[in-house]
Amino acid sequence: MTASDLISFARGAPSLDIIDVAGLKAATDAALTQDPGGALGYGTAIGYPPLRKLLAERHGVAEDQVLVTNGSMQADAFLFDQLVVSGSPVVVERPTYDRTLLGLRERGADVRPVALDLDGIDTEELAALLDGGLRPTFAHIIPNFQNPAGYTLSLAKRKRLLELAEQYDFVVFEDDPYAQIRFAGEPLPTMLELDEGRGRVVYASSFSKTVAPGVRVGYIVGPKELVARVRARATNTYISPNMFAQAVVYQFCVDGGLDRSIAKVNAALAERVATLCAALAEQLPEAKFTAPEGGYFMWVELPEGVDVARLLPAAEERGVTFVKGTDFLLEGGASTMRLAYSGVRADQIAEGVGRLAEALRSLRVAAG
CATH class of the missing domain: 3.40.640.10 (Type I PLP-dependent aspartate aminotransferase-like (Major domain))
Structure with missing residues (x-):
């Protein structure tokens, strides 16, 4: 899998298609x-x-x-x-x-x-x-x-x-x-x-x-x-x-x-949040999250016992990445992650969540 195939929920930046070049x-x-x-x-x-x-x-x-x-x-x-x-x-x-x-x-x-x-x-x-x-x-x-x-x-x-x-x-x-x-x-x-x-x-x-x-x-x-x-x-x-x-x-x-840019970005991100919420509900129903009213990020809690430090490399092997919740805490948060939807096109989101779900399943299989 090449770098261009990677679906990244990691970067808090707008994708180029919504920047007013x-x-x-x-x-x-x-x-x-x-x-x-x-x-x-x-x-x-x-x-x-x-x-x-x-x-x-x-x-x-x-x-x-x-x-x-x-x-x-x-x-x-x-x-x-x-x-x-x-x-x-x-x-x-x-x-x-x-x-x-x-x-x-x-x-x-x-x-x-x-x-x-x-x-x-x-x-x-x-x-x-x-x-x-x-x-x-x-x-x-x-x-x-x-x-x-x-x-x-x-x-x-x-x-x-x-x-x-x-x-x-x-x-x-x-x-x-x-x-x-x-x-x-x-x-x-x-x-x-x-x-x-x-x-x-x-x-x-x-x-x-x-x-x-x-x-x-x-x-x-x-x-x-x-x-x-x-x-x-x-x-x-x-x-x-x-x-x-x-x-x-x-x-x-x-x-x-600036006003035109904000309107364009907001419309795009509203669609991405809706798509992300639907994909999580369908493919990772055990995940807990609250749909944001703005911004770039969603906080996701996975079931207790899921170790995002192990989930991240499994996800990256399948061509998707995110940021571990532990990066944002002095302690705790082992089963949490931050998903940035700003840099992911709406047509990539369901596929990205599907790869996350597959990675999570692989950990459970390995654990027996």
């Missing part, structure tokens, strides 16, 4: 026509100024509260460098993004996972920990269509989390790259909006999920003093981020390309 070509031409100097020259660490201004307007903040970076992972890294105090507690969701765990542990954080429910982090479990003496520096939260679970933090929990942050004096790091990838349900206000300028929230997002992963354009919004410190770190790291990519993204936004 023509729109990005037009945006590139517009960027080079209207502002060749800005697009092709060195800038400063604040990012491409027109894009920074646009983002400030969209979030209702001053421009000096925004910094545009080379993707949101770099924004996360800069923020972790400023916020993590080695040996001090940091709250994360359980499970959470594997790169978040890696970045925090590399910086010496005392990572404290709190259970993730269908409506987001268990705020009452967090409240009990805080009442018992936990004093985190910050809580890292992926509020919309969480990676890896696909769950969304409810409005009531968003408000409760902000109350706890105020009461116990910690920051909420709102890591929100999936907010606009919604194909069911109603949008919710960000915690940045709900905070109403009190400075309890640092917000990060990205255009990788709404435009294309290769543009590598992300940004942060936060208190001016914190953003200034991040800007100094960015200046010392690269002087200027990728101004060309940021200029293209800006033109894509102002010309309506």
